[in-house]
Amino acid sequence: MSKRDRISLCTLMIVCSVLFFSAPGHSAEGGKTENSCVRCHSQLPGSSFVGARSHSWTGSIHQKHGVTCDKCHGGNPRAAEQKEAHAGVLGSGNPQSTIYYKNIPSTCGKCHGAEFYKFTQSLHYKRLEATGRGPECVTCHGSMVTSILTPDTIAAVCEQCHNERLGIFPFIPQKAKAVLLLLRESNSLLDADQRLYHPAAGTVGARHMRDARSSLHSARLDWHKFDLDTITGHLQEMYNSLEALPRRNPH
Ligand code: HEC
Ligand code: HEC
Ligand code: HEC
Ligand code: HEC
Ligand code: HEC
Structure with a gap:
């Protein structure tokens, strides 16, 4: 590849990324990348249960760091269609779900390993596992607003x-x-x-x-x-x- 080719390739990449990041509806809500979960859910009415939950993520520390819905809920954030995007996404009542209360610590623990490790040594964790009566991460931090x-x-x-x-x-x-x-x-x-x-x-x-x-x-x-x-x-x-x-x- 000649020097000039490389320069024009470089320019092309810059132009493309500028176009990509400034496309309407992509940059502000979706963090750094295009994300169908965020795009579709941000349009759901806030009055609905799912809409309200979705909107509570907006403005959170996770949004600011590009931790999008799929990081905690699974699914396919590149699929535009709801059915395809939701493959693997389960409600909190399903024991297989990443957000079933007993599974929440390990879901958060993928990124917060140190906190998760200490938490597994606590009586809280033992009670959570055995009886469901211990607090988990969300009890103290909130699910999407993640307050301290x-x-x-x-x-x-x-x-x-x-x-x-x-x-x-x-x-x-x-x-x-x-x-x-x-x-x-x-x-x-x-x-x-x-x-x-x-x-x-x-x-x-x-x-x-x-x-x-x-x-x-x-x-x-x-x-x-x-x-x-x-x-x-x-x-x-x-x-x-x-x-x-x-x-x-x-x-
Ligand atoms: C094209 C629109 C659309 C896309 C894309 C989409 N969703 Fe949804 N989602 C909905 C709607 C609408 C609901 C309300 C429930 C229903 O109608 O199934 C919902 C419900 C949910 C629920 C609640 C499920 C339950 O059973 O309580 C979760 C969690 C969820 N979506 C996460 C995601 C994630 C994660 C992604 C991306 C991987 C995603 N959604 C992509 C429209 C969408
Ligand atoms: C940091 C992890 C995390 C991120 C990021 C996240 N969620 Fe959640 N979400 C959770 C947890 C944990 C719960 C369950 C909390 C509870 O029971 O109060 C939940 C609950 C929900 C629910 C209610 C589902 C049910 O079955 O009760 C919906 C809908 C939802 N989230 C949608 C979204 C959408 C849309 C996004 C992105 C805009 C998102 N979430 C981002 C962790 C996350
Ligand atoms: C995909 C990775 C990822 C997952 C999964 C994740 N987080 Fe985070 N979380 C981050 C990043 C990145 C930050 C911001 C930088 C930091 O403080 O480490 C953050 C910040 C936080 C903070 C604020 C820390 C501070 O100093 O202000 C809390 C609390 C938190 N997360 C709790 C949770 C909980 C609870 C869950 C599960 C429901 C969760 N996180 C799931 C990546 C993740
Ligand atoms: C959802 C319920 C719940 C919440 C909320 C909760 N705890 Fe606990 N906690 C328990 C249970 C259950 C035990 C175990 C009691 C037993 O089996 O003897 C426990 C035990 C403890 C113990 C004793 C641990 C030991 O090793 O002896 C401490 C300390 C503690 N909790 C601190 C806290 C603090 C601090 C908070 C608030 C930030 C808190 N807990 C919130 C349910 C909870
Ligand atoms: C019983 C309440 C409680 C539970 C359960 C809990 N936390 Fe915390 N967490 C706190 C408190 C209180 C702080 C603030 C401590 C401080 O100010 O240094 C905190 C701080 C944090 C921070 C920020 C650390 C920092 O130094 O900035 C992260 C990340 C975090 N928790 C993640 C988690 C994860 C992941 C889980 C589940 C595995 C979890 N927490 C469970 C109460 C809790």
Whole structure:
């Protein structure tokens, strides 16, 4: 291939991709690629059950990262016809479905492997598998809006099951709120210290800084095991490492 051929091929590819991405109805809703699920579902009336569910994905972090419907529901996102596109797509009541409540953790786990792995070690997962009475990812994150719980919202979610009426550890909601708050504050504290202190590589300070980071990381990971005391333990280790950091003399 001559140099000029290569240049014109290049130009052609650029023109094609510009045309592709700017075609009406493709870019805004469909993330980076054409996707028939998104295209058809975005036209369904919001008043219907399926339409409302579809629209709740719009604006989510998953939409922003191009995680389209088929990534969680299966089906063929290149087929324009509903029947063909829906091949393999099953409703949440079907035990074979990717979104049947017991299958949700592994569906999400395809991409969120670390959270999934810790979750499988929790009592929640064991109860979910055995009796269906444990929470799964969607209980806390919502299916498509995928919200992150905050210290202000977490207690209400835990209270669905951890309350006096059901008698399953009714103290947990308040404890979870405190631990999540501590996790957030520890994160901010570490961020602040990282901006202030830049210990040279190989020094004691650098080692303490690394230990602190690694303790915070373990605390975040262990969150999905829901062993609240272990999380607090990791955060205590993080504080100890920061405490041990040689500080410059305060004036
Ligand atoms: C041409 C239009 C069209 C396309 C393409 C399409 N759907 Fe649908 N989908 C619908 C309609 C309409 C419904 C409402 C139920 C029905 O009529 O079957 C629906 C229902 C659904 C449901 C609910 C199923 C249930 O049983 O509760 C899911 C989940 C779903 N679609 C996902 C997808 C996914 C994933 C894709 C892409 C791989 C896709 N759809 C492509 C039109 C479409
Ligand atoms: C990150 C994964 C994920 C993505 C992306 C996603 N969904 Fe879902 N969706 C779920 C889960 C999980 C459920 C079941 C949640 C529940 O029971 O509350 C669900 C439920 C639904 C339902 C109700 C089905 C039923 O049988 O109850 C419809 C319809 C639906 N989604 C359509 C879509 C469409 C259309 C898109 C893309 C515009 C989409 N979803 C994107 C995970 C996802
Ligand atoms: C195809 C891959 C994929 C699947 C499947 C998937 N996600 Fe995600 N998810 C992502 C990406 C990419 C992001 C955005 C980048 C990031 O935070 O990692 C994200 C972000 C998130 C966030 C926000 C993280 C933050 O820091 O703000 C949550 C919560 C989340 N996903 C939960 C879920 C749940 C629950 C499911 C299953 C119903 C699911 N995801 C399925 C890829 C996926
Ligand atoms: C009982 C509630 C609960 C369940 C069940 C749950 N999570 Fe979470 N998840 C949380 C909370 C609370 C946070 C926020 C922790 C924080 O602020 O660091 C979170 C954070 C996340 C994040 C963002 C992590 C980050 O550091 O940005 C992802 C991704 C995630 N969860 C995925 C999942 C997946 C996948 C599942 C199922 C296998 C799941 N979660 C099950 C409560 C839950
Ligand atoms: C859908 C119901 C449900 C929700 C929602 C729920 N849990 Fe649980 N949780 C359970 C069940 C069931 C058990 C197991 C009780 C038993 O068998 O002894 C449990 C046990 C626990 C345990 C004890 C685990 C152990 O290893 O000893 C902790 C901690 C816990 N949950 C934390 C939380 C937190 C934090 C939240 C909210 C973010 C939450 N749970 C939300 C159902 C739920």
